[in-house]
Amino acid sequence: MSQSFTFQQIGLVHSCYKQKFGIPRQPGLVTEASASIELLPPFNRLDVLDGLDGFSHIWVHFIFHECMTDNWKAKIRPPRLGGKEKMGIFATRATHRPNPLGLSVVEVKGVRKDGNRVFIDIIGADLLDKTPIVDIKPYLPYADALPNAKGGFAPLPTTLKSVKFSELALEQAESYKAIYARDLVPLIEQVIGQDPRPSYLVGSENRNHGNQLWNANIKWTAKEDHFLVTQIEYPVG
Ligand code: SAM
Numbered sequence: 001m002s003q004s005f006t007f008q009q010i011g012l013v014h015s016c017y018k019q020k021f022g023i024p025r026q027p028g029l030v031t032e033a034s035a036s037i038e039l040l041p042p043f044n045r046l047d048v049l050d051g052l053d054g055f056s057h058i059w060v061h062f063i064f065h066e067c068m069t070d071n072w073k074a075k076i077r078p079p080r081l082g083g084k085e086k087m088g089i090f091a092t093r094a095t096h097r098p099n100p101l102g103l104s105v106v107e108v109k110g111v112r113k114d115g116n117r118v119f120i121d122i123i124g125a126d127l128l129d130k131t132p133i134v135d136i137k138p139y140l141p142y143a144d145a146l147p148n149a150k151g152g153f154a155p156l157p158t159t160l161k162s163v164k165f166s167e168l169a170l171e172q173a174e175s176y177k178a179i180y181a182r183d184l185v186p187l188i189e190q191v192i193g194q195d196p197r198p199s200y201l202v203g204s205e206n207r208n209h210g211n212q213l214w215n216a217n218i219k220w221t222a223k224e225d226h227f228l229v230t231q232i233e234y235p236v237g
Pocket of ligand 1: 020021022023024025026027063064065066067093094095101102103104105126127128130131132
């Protein structure tokens with residue numbers, strides 16, 4: 001009989017992704033996504049990070065906390081295969097796992113202390129806002145980077161799709177930048193350019209979609225050869 005284990009949360013993610021739809025399917029794909037991991041008491045101390053400044057990347061072990069009530073599935077349909085073929089759960093990075101544990105490698109931008117709060121600022125996360133973190137480890141290039149490794153049914157990242165903006169959306173992005181000092185345009189280009197639509201909707205053009213980034217609701221339409229951002233509404237959430 002297998003055993004059960006309990007883990008303590010050590011941190012909490014603050015990220016631009018406020019909902020699952022639109023989050024890239026792996027880390028490093030949206031380099032415009034800045035996020036931070038806040039260390040929670042009793043781990044909110046700088047000495048637990050001593051030596052981290054020599055590492056450019058970390059492994060982040062987290063809980064798929066928004067899938068906790070979903071049942072695990074032995075076989076799932078990876079979006080990469082267009083939803084047409086099923087693969088074994090342990091041959092995929094899907095969220096519907098027996099244990100809802102996620103693993104992402106992210107770039108470390110820096111460490112900061114704000115009163116008694118300690119943050120690790122990271123780049124390229126694929127993590128939902130408020131994701132619980134259970135462990136952090138440095139990325140070791142000599143052991144973790146394997147140039148000859150085979151990538152199975154996902155050998156390379158998918159190519160970014162073209163994203164265009166309506167005049168209204170560009171004006172709204174400009175005013176958003178003036179207020180919040182965040183440039184949404186490159187972030188939106190990378191996030192929507194990944195084509196976050198579920199496989200069954202790929203190919204259905206002129207359908208409207210929306211996803212929240214930070215406190216902005218991005219409205220966009222899938223056109224034949226590009227995505228058109230029609231409107232950016234804020235503040236929301
Ligand atoms: N890189 C991680 C891994 O391999 O374990 C995650 C891969 S998983 C395919 C990526 C998806 O997880 C994202 O597109 C997002 O929808 C989902 N996700 C991210 N954070 C989550 C969370 N806290 N709870 C549930 N789903 C989450």
